[in-house]
Amino acid sequence: MELVPSPLKTRTHHSPTLGELLKRVEDAQNDNNNAQPHHVLHLSSPSSSNTLPPPFFLSFTNLTYSVKLNRKLNCFSSNQNSLPTDQETETKPNGIKILLNNISGEARDGEIMAVLGASGSGKSTLIDALADRISKDSLKGTKTLNGDVLESSLQKVISAYVMQDDLLFPMLTVEETLMFSAEFRLPRSLSKSKKKARVQALIDQLGLRNAASTVIGDEGHRGVSGGERRRVSIGTDIIHDPIILFLDEPTSGLDSTSAYMVVKVLQRIAQSGSIVMMSVHQPSYRILGLLDRLIFLSHGQTVYSGSPASLPNFFSEFGHPIPENENRTEFALDLIRELEETPGGTKGLVEFNKTWQLKNQPLTVNVVNNGPKLSLKDAISASISRGKLVSGTNGGNVNGNSTASVATFANPFWIEMAVIGKRSLTNSRRMPELFGIRLGAVLVTGGILATIFYHLDDSPKGVQERLGFFAFAMSTTFYTCAEAIPVFLQERYIFMRETAYNAYRRSSYVLAHSIISLPALVFLSFTFAVTTFWEFLRDVPLRYSLPCDAWLHRGGCDNGLLSSLQRILHQQRQNSTLLDMVPLPLTSEVPF
Numbered sequence: 001m002e003l004v005p006s007p008l009k010t011r012t013h014h015s016p017t018l019g020e021l022l023k024r025v026e027d028a029q030n031d032n033n034n035a036q037p038h039h040v041l042h043l044s045s046p047s048s049s050n051t052l053p054p055p056f057f058l059s060f061t062n063l064t065y066s067v068k069l070n071r072k073l074n075c076f077s078s079n080q081n082s083l084p085t086d087q088e089t090e091t092k093p094n095g096i097k098i099l100l101n102n103i104s105g106e107a108r109d110g111e112i113m114a115v116l117g118a119s120g121s122g123k124s125t126l127i128d129a130l131a132d133r134i135s136k137d138s139l140k141g142t143k144t145l146n147g148d149v150l151e152s153s154l155q156k157v158i159s160a161y162v163m164q165d166d167l168l169f170p171m172l173t174v175e176e177t178l179m180f181s182a183e184f185r186l187p188r189s190l191s192k193s194k195k196k197a198r199v200q201a202l203i204d205q206l207g208l209r210n211a212a213s214t215v216i217g218d219e220g221h222r223g224v225s226g227g228e229r230r231r232v233s234i235g236t237d238i239i240h241d242p243i244i245l246f247l248d249e250p251t252s253g254l255d256s257t258s259a260y261m262v263v264k265v266l267q268r269i270a271q272s273g274s275i276v277m278m279s280v281h282q283p284s285y286r287i288l289g290l291l292d293r294l295i296f297l298s299h300g301q302t303v304y305s306g307s308p309a310s311l312p313n314f315f316s317e318f319g320h321p322i323p324e325n326e327n328r329t330e331f332a333l334d335l336i337r338e339l340e341e342t343p344g345g346t347k348g349l350v351e352f353n354k355t356w357q358l359k360n361q362p363l364t365v366n367v368v369n370n371g372p373k374l375s376l377k378d379a380i381s382a383s384i385s386r387g388k389l390v391s392g393t394n395g396g397n398v399n400g401n402s403t404a405s406v407a408t409f410a411n412p413f414w415i416e417m418a419v420i421g422k423r424s425l426t427n428s429r430r431m432p433e434l435f436g437i438r439l440g441a442v443l444v445t446g447g448i449l450a451t452i453f454y455h456l457d458d459s460p461k462g463v464q465e466r467l468g469f470f471a472f473a474m475s476t477t478f479y480t481c482a483e484a485i486p487v488f489l490q491e492r493y494i495f496m497r498e499t500a501y502n503a504y505r506r507s508s509y510v511l512a513h514s515i516i517s518l519p520a521l522v523f524l525s526f527t528f529a530v531t532t533f534w535e536f537l538r539d540v541p542l543r544y545s546l547p548c549d550a551w552l553h554r555g556g557c558d559n560g561l562l563s564s565l566q567r568i569l570h571q572q573r574q575n576s577t578l579l580d581m582v583p584l585p586l587t588s589e590v591p592f
């Protein structure tokens, strides 16, 4: 059975949809399932494969992103009559601030592209724009993969985004963390043993074998080192082996050795057939040796785009040769910063880069021509057949178009909730002190509430007080979880654009917060709600005695109940404050 579809063969027939290709590959994998171990086992050793990875070529042209500044917010911070300073020249008089200005570039699989620049130059914004984390309405320009426009839905499936901060559960081990990620992101159809195999392969790929059984840790618990933690974080996002990987400053906060190891891991991921794009502050000399393409930004504009090897040539042609034995990137960043402080800013360098790019254009054209020979669909299907994109093969409408036919999420909602719920419980179980503190806080709150609402009677006032308690308890529950609500809302917003996992990973913190306090308060609230409702029901005949009387006279209840209700009605009318609150029918309407 032919596992990898021949591109030549595919081209001579009608052009299949991506769904058909994925289905074909899935069928081939199913047929071969018994004959050979699942492809995920081979991911850690791409070199062992005889076939070369299918080439991917990501190109972005004239990416421009601007935001409208809120003048009301700025009225205290700046003098509106003052002219913009050199650092603010990207802000137009109409309040539009250009964060990315006509950025173009290209990246291909097997390579790492790094975005460099001073703080505030737009590195994270560019990574976000490429990772489809920016509103399409405000982002101009095109992004193509192997010549096809990269649709959001397809990008969600074939890419991953690693955030700058590590959101990991402190009391889970490295292996458990990756296993939960596998259960969340890999399809249900993949057996547990294959998920475990994928996790083991990933642990080797990330160089985490020695730390596999160590807990992640936090301020109160010793755990893995900072570099290992960052690698675990990357691992949770690449469990499905994406084709494109975006990382926002993966080396920030790490010492040079740990940073080097992280980038080394990224190089290994790239060599397994992925495009890796990351932002980085000041890479060391050794890290520079691992990078293949660089983009230097200054105030949202490209000041250099090319390989690290071309840097000396570029700057010597610009008239600022890089001294020998000097770190090239450090020199370039220092020079850019110096230029930014001059009256003309980096305009000269931006213009020089444009002419330099045109001069070197033939080189780029050659790269494109000698590069990908496969169409996007062929390249993706061949990539999947080699073990990439583990979750991308799950389901899909084979008759649909290329983007609609790819399953967006690996698992249904309830499985995702079950996985993150189990993970939160495992983590909480291992932190009894935290559990105790939260439970204690709930009990103390309950105790205080109990003293306020102790001994409620059955009068209408009592009913009202119960309702008051209900409102109070619900708002207490709300404020207990309010701390995590901004993150939750933000993630719900991003959820539309980024992979589901990141969203859930954050929102699972809400769950973790709520999981202890919610049940207790909800139980309390529910109990009081039921009793209050019961009291309310008991008062209904008194409040609405007219329809009740009619109902009683129609024979809606037996005589025993009728007479007892009538007695209650009568007594209430004699001495109850209800008379003040609810207009009741005249006494003559009561049949005694």
Ligand SMILES: Nc1ncnc2c1ncn2[C@@H]1O[C@H](COP(=O)(O)OP(=O)(O)OP(=O)(O)O)[C@@H](O)[C@H]1O
Residues within 6 Å of the ligand: 067, 069, 097, 099, 117, 118, 119, 120, 121, 122, 123, 124, 125, 126, 279
């Ligand atoms: N919504 C926004 N409105 C106005 N300005 C913004 C907005 N978002 C980002 N910026 C500005 O855009 C610029 C680029 O931000 P970005 O986060 O991309 O910088 P960066 O190069 O990644 O910086 P750092 O290395 O410090 O993370 C900054 O000056 C920032 O203040």
